[in-house]
Amino acid sequence: MPTTQAVPAVAPSKSTPFFRRPFRIIRENARVYGLLNLAAYGLLAIGFAVGMIFPELPAARAQTLETDGTSDLISSVLGSAPLFALLIFAVNVFRLSLATIILPSLIVPFAGLAFFGYWAVETGITLVQSTPVGWVAMIPHLLTVLIELQAYVLILLGAYLLGRNWLRPKLIGAPTRRRGYLEGLKSIGFLSLPALALLVIGAIWEAYSLLYLVHPLSQLLL
Numbered sequence: 263m264p265t266t267q268a269v270p271a272v273a274p275s276k277s278t279p280f281f282r283r284p285f286r287i288i289r290e291n292a293r294v295y296g297l298l299n300l301a302a303y304g305l306l307a308i309g310f311a312v313g314m315i316f317p318e319l320p321a322a323r324a325q326t327l328e329t330d331g332t333s334d335l336i337s338s339v340l341g342s343a344p345l346f347a348l349l350i351f352a353v354n355v356f357r358l359s360l361a362t363i364i365l366p367s368l369i370v371p372f373a374g375l376a377f378f379g380y381w382a383v384e385t386g387i388t389l390v391q392s393t394p395v396g397w398v399a400m401i402p403h404l405l406t407v408l409i410e411l412q413a414y415v416l417i418l419l420g421a422y423l424l425g426r427n428w429l430r431p432k433l434i435g436a437p438t439r440r441r442g443y444l445e446g447l448k449s450i451g452f453l454s455l456p457a458l459a460l461l462v463i464g465a466i467w468e469a470y471s472l473l474y475l476v477h478p479l480s481q482l483l484l
Contacts, residue, residue, distance in 0.1 A: 305379050
């Protein structure tokens, strides 16, 4: 959480190599980074536990995905792993990273953290499966969850630093809230670089594992 002394935690010096700046931000905010990891994975686990206790909730979520066209959209690209990976990446970047975390935080401090918390619980519920084939699919999908959640944690850290520096600019030595806001935007920009790399890896793994690993395994169960 906010420290009691002003440190340039979100504005790495210009002497720091560009590719190292995200890691410097993480290192200088290690405690917050750890808490965000705990919150993200913890809320997902809570949602999963709730879905196990109340099986009607995952069934309702599955029905929602059917009625809102999500399942049809996925089915339309299942024949092509590159297209499937591109769809996954687009959803993760625009719908989750931008619309759920970043954009709300640009308007209301820390709003993206709250929206993401709701999404994490809801996603945990959705992960509960009702068929043997579904549980088989969860085996490789666990790695997808680990990778993509880590990307979101990086973006959450940026959203947190934006809100903190916006409301308490003196913590980073900024003279005004406007300056603190701009420094927060820089943090989001730097942290988005490794986050995007993780989302690319996660999308590729999810698409290819579902098509070429889960599908053959599921055929053995049918």
